[in-house]
Amino acid sequence: MKRRKIWANLGTAVLMTTPAATQAGMLPAQPAGIEAPAGQGTIHLAQHQGHGKAVKAAPDGEGGEGGGEGGGGAQLPAGLHLARGIEMIRGHLIVGGELVEAGRWADALPHFLHPEEEIYGSLRDDLKAFGIGPFQTALKSLSQTVKAKNKEAYARARATVEERLAAAESAVLAKEENKSYFVLEAALETLQQAADEYEEAVEKGRIANVVEYQDARGFVFEIDRLVGTVADALAAKNADAAKAIRAGLDDLKATFPAVTPPQKPAKDASQFLASVAKFELQVGNFR
Amino acid sequence: MERAKTPRLVQAAAGLGLVTVLGGAKAGPDPFDAAHWRQVFARPDHAPMPDGNPTTPDKVALGAKLFDDPRLSGDGTVACSTCHQAELSFTDGVPRHGGLDGQPLDRRTPPLWNMAWGLSWFWDGRAASLEDQAAGPIENKREMAGDLAGAVRTLAADTETVRSFARAFPEDPAVTRSNLLKALAAFERTLVSPETRFDRWVKGDDEAIDSDEKAGLRLFVGKAGCVSCHTGWRFTDEAFHDVGLPGQDQGRGVVLGLKAADNAFKTPSLRERVWTAPYMHDGSLATFEDVVDHYAERVVERPTLSADLPRRIALSPKERAQLVAFLNTLSSEDPPRPASLPARTMVLGADVPAIAATTVGQKDRRFTPGAILLKVGQALKIVNDDTRTHNVRIDGPGLSVSSDAQNPGDAITIGFDQPGQFQAICGIHPDMRLAVTVEPMTKAAAQP
Numbered sequence: 001m002k003r004r005k006i007w008a009n010l011g012t013a014v015l016m017t018t019p020a021a022t023q024a025g026m027l028p029a030q031p032a033g034i035e036a037p038a039g040q041g042t043i044h045l046a047q048h049q050g051h052g053k054a055v056k057a058a059p060d061g062e063g064g065e066g067g068g069e070g071g072g073g074a075q076l077p078a079g080l081h082l083a084r085g086i087e088m089i090r091g092h093l094i095v096g097g098e099l100v101e102a103g104r105w106a107d108a109l110p111h112f113l114h115p116e117e118e119i120y121g122s123l124r125d126d127l128k129a130f131g132i133g134p135f136q137t138a139l140k141s142l143s144q145t146v147k148a149k150n151k152e153a154y155a156r157a158r159a160t161v162e163e164r165l166a167a168a169e170s171a172v173l174a175k176e177e178n179k180s181y182f183v184l185e186a187a188l189e190t191l192q193q194a195a196d197e198y199e200e201a202v203e204k205g206r207i208a209n210v211v212e213y214q215d216a217r218g219f220v221f222e223i224d225r226l227v228g229t230v231a232d233a234l235a236a237k238n239a240d241a242a243k244a245i246r247a248g249l250d251d252l253k254a255t256f257p258a259v260t261p262p263q264k265p266a267k268d269a270s271q272f273l274a275s276v277a278k279f280e281l282q283v284g285n286f287r
Numbered sequence: 288m289e290r291a292k293t294p295r296l297v298q299a300a301a302g303l304g305l306v307t308v309l310g311g312a313k314a315g316p317d318p319f320d321a322a323h324w325r326q327v328f329a330r331p332d333h334a335p336m337p338d339g340n341p342t343t344p345d346k347v348a349l350g351a352k353l354f355d356d357p358r359l360s361g362d363g364t365v366a367c368s369t370c371h372q373a374e375l376s377f378t379d380g381v382p383r384h385g386g387l388d389g390q391p392l393d394r395r396t397p398p399l400w401n402m403a404w405g406l407s408w409f410w411d412g413r414a415a416s417l418e419d420q421a422a423g424p425i426e427n428k429r430e431m432a433g434d435l436a437g438a439v440r441t442l443a444a445d446t447e448t449v450r451s452f453a454r455a456f457p458e459d460p461a462v463t464r465s466n467l468l469k470a471l472a473a474f475e476r477t478l479v480s481p482e483t484r485f486d487r488w489v490k491g492d493d494e495a496i497d498s499d500e501k502a503g504l505r506l507f508v509g510k511a512g513c514v515s516c517h518t519g520w521r522f523t524d525e526a527f528h529d530v531g532l533p534g535q536d537q538g539r540g541v542v543l544g545l546k547a548a549d550n551a552f553k554t555p556s557l558r559e560r561v562w563t564a565p566y567m568h569d570g571s572l573a574t575f576e577d578v579v580d581h582y583a584e585r586v587v588e589r590p591t592l593s594a595d596l597p598r599r600i601a602l603s604p605k606e607r608a609q610l611v612a613f614l615n616t617l618s619s620e621d622p623p624r625p626a627s628l629p630a631r632t633m634v635l636g637a638d639v640p641a642i643a644a645t646t647v648g649q650k651d652r653r654f655t656p657g658a659i660l661l662k663v664g665q666a667l668k669i670v671n672d673d674t675r676t677h678n679v680r681i682d683g684p685g686l687s688v689s690s691d692a693q694n695p696g697d698a699i700t701i702g703f704d705q706p707g708q709f710q711a712i713c714g715i716h717p718d719m720r721l722a723v724t725v726e727p728m729t730k731a732a733a734q735p
Contacts, residue, residue, distance in 0.1 A: 133608070137561050137615070144562070144622050145380055148372045153380025160564070160573065 076189065079172050082126035083186035086165050086172070087222055088193060089115040089139075093158065094225075095218030096146070098259045105149045110211050111218065112143040130171045135164035180233040181286045184245075187223045188283055191252065191276045194219035198255070199269040207261035216272075217256035224249045234286060241285035248279040319505050325489050330520045334403045334479055335633035340418065340469045342476050342630035346455040350474025353467065358441050359425050361432035367424065367471070370396045376562040376623060377478065382570025386429035393536060395570035398563040400623075401556055403476035403630075406525040406717040410552045410568040411538045417472035422464075435464045442467070480558040481626040485616040496616050503613025506606055511582070512597035513610075522557035522617065526652070526716040528593035531586030534569055540591075543714045547676050547692035550591045551715065561618035575611045583607065594675040641724055649673045654711070654721035663706050663728045669721075670698040678714035681723075689714070 076084065096111030116139035127134065138161050145154040176182040194216040201212035227234075227249060234242035252275050255267045267275070336342045353359065357366045370384050371377040377399035383391035394410050402408070402417055414420035424430040425438065442448045443462040453460035455470055487495035496504070508514040516524050527539040529550035540549030552568045566572045572581060583602045586592070602610070641658035646668045648655045652675065661667060669679055671693050679690040679699060684707055690699045703709070706727040713719040 137618070137620075140622060141380075141562060141564070144374045148374035148380075150372060150375065150380060152385075153372075153375060156380055156565070156573075 078126045078129050083172050084189040085119050085123040087190040091218035091222040094222050095214045109146050112146045115139050132168045132171050138164050180230040183230045184283045190219050190223050195273050195276050198272045202269050213261045220252045238285045241282045244282045251275050328489050328520050333631040334628045336630040342473045346470050346473040347477050349451045349455040350470035359433050359438045365431045376559050378563045382565050394568045399478050400480040400559050401521050411542045412553050413542045418468045421468045421471040479626045479628045481623050499609050499612045500616050503609035506610050515595040516554045517557050523554040525718050527551035529591040533587050557617050559618045559623050575614050579607045579610050652716050658722040661725045666700050666702045668700050671695050680714050681709050681711045
């Protein structure tokens with residue numbers, strides 16, 4: 001359960017530094033180093049309450065990744081929930097793909113199994129709501145090619161999945177008016193998942209869980225790419241905030257120098273959280 | 288296959304004044320008869336095996352090992368499973384596998400589900416048995432570039448393998464070409480596709496498929512006309528059709544030496560196809576959606592198009608999605624593993640009683656009657672009272688006949704001057720079989 005709690009913590013911590021926040025009574029032990037820049041009055045993002053509640057709603061199997069990846073964020077609006085799911089799947093594919101490129105098929109396999117086994121199920125209703133055709137078998141077919149260690153088949157099956165994800169993404173975006181803000185919201189949700197993964201990965205000053213480290217890496221690199229797709233719109237809206245977003249992502253990426261974890265982690269879990277929180281603070285500028 | 292000669296053949300227009308009903312264009316709406324279709328698509332409870340090669344556990348185990356054994360190839364690096372990967376439903380997930388010469392092979396690697404029920408093998412049907420088929424890739428220069436004699440020598444030098452052969456063939460405990468091919472074929476006959484949601488519907492569970500999938504089934508057997516070729520529990524008629532894909536590969540036409548069969552390929556089964564993209568003999572269509580779009584609007588018009596292919600089917604986007612949804616029900620929800628099904632010896636057409644007759648029809652892709660008795664010296668007239676082009680062939684003993692393209696309305700006459708048992712088939716629709724028993728002339732008949 002500790003992963004969910006962390007998020008309740010961070011949400012509150014962020015709120016605490018804002019003038020509007022008065023829930024001092026709820027204050028838990030606070031993560032270090034989170035500051036709200038001046039003028040960032042209301043960063044009361046709705047989804048944070050969601051994370052708090054998810055503690056109760058969390059399904060069984062929280063111990064593994066089980067409830068973790070797909071389960072959280074059940075309170076998100078369908079579009080955002082789906083967008084986050086798509087991003088998490090893409091994140092897995094990115095890091096899985098890196099491992100495939102390195103010929104490390106067995107290491108890659110979990111990253112191809114997770115999307116189908118742990119994320120897809122929670123997206124089913126969203127997909128229906130948005131009239132997006134199912135793509136579960138496309139995901140399963142992709143992991144079969146990894147089991148088969150068949151590079152050519154992998155490339156094809158991966159392209160098929162990417163196409164399905166892109167179609168799903170456009171269906172979601174079509175319903176959003178402020179697309180670049182929506183993208184940032186989805187990015188933030190995904191980065192919060194990355195923080196969860198990273199938190200699981202680090203133990204006593206080292207990366208104890210390689211797969212979780214890689215998950216977090218995949219999520220962050222995917223978000224880096226995603227935010228890149230709206231970079232121009234962001235810069236047009238608020239050049240300074242856009243720069244800060246860019247810097248925040250670079251900072252997050254620096255946590256993951258390579259697909260294989262470093263001997264000594266570049267950040268501990270709370271530093272990582274703090275970086276996500278900095279990103280979060282900028283998001284409000286694009287509402 | 289050698290080009291059959293046709294010395295005893297007289298081909299003539301029968302002048303039956305047939306009204307040709309093309310492409311399943313039936314009048315009126317077709318009411319959906321669930322009971323009928325449940326019968327058409329019912330799964331068998333046994334897997335067929337040929338007389339000469341019973342499916343035994345030891346033989347299957349040996350075949351499975353050989354299937355994975357790169358020693359069958361020329362350079363010792365390629366096994367059957369290099370292209371027919373178990374994880375990928377015994378195919379390779381690419382349009383065309385790269386050949387040993389670095390160029391893509393001519394055709395896509397087909398999955399190997401339910402091979403036991405086949406009537407001919409390869410996309411163009413050039414192998415007449417699964418045993419014959421297995422020699423093909425081993426000796427193909429671009430696939431395994433092996434030679435069977437060499438492979439047999441290599442295997443015979445390995446004591447473990449020798450023991451496996453001895454267990455598998457107690458009657459003939461030797462590493463031989465014939466035993467090697469038999470073991471591979473016996474293994475392949477066990478690759479039976481498992482039951483899917485659609486089979487639960489067939490068994491009477493109406494809830495097993497949802498309303499869109501049901502609508503897709505109705506289209507499949509109705510307006511879209513798919514069932515004229517994709518029929519039976521495996522969803523194939525085992526026949527050869529030109530479905531209007533662009534491309535230069537002449538397919539069945541080359542095997543038969545018959546222009547009318549150009550561009551025709553064997554109807555693939557639709558079982559477990561979710562797992563075997565891309566599709567078609569050339570791997571040119573990436574998804575089910577593409578396949579349905581092809582049938583709806585991209586068929587290349589040409590004279591060789593199958594008479595069973597509906598021309599211009601109007602399918603709305605919704606209907607196309609429903610067809611795709613239905614196709615999905617023919618595949619497992621998870622990557623399939625072979626189902627176990629007991630094997631039983633089966634002989635095609637053996638149960639038809641023979642009738643004394645000299646004229647045989649071909650309506651609805653069936654020789655009627657299916658088995659006849661003739662006397663030496665009598666002529667057999669085969670009349671194409673069907674709506675499709677046929678190609679009557681008899682291959683021995685002592686007789687080799689090919690009718691050429693036998694168009695609707697054409698009749699052919701074949702004389703028999705030797706007694707014996709013959710089998711006529713259609714080269715385009717190999718499930719059409721006619722047993723001909725020619726009896727010696729009685730003394731009385733011989734001296735008129």
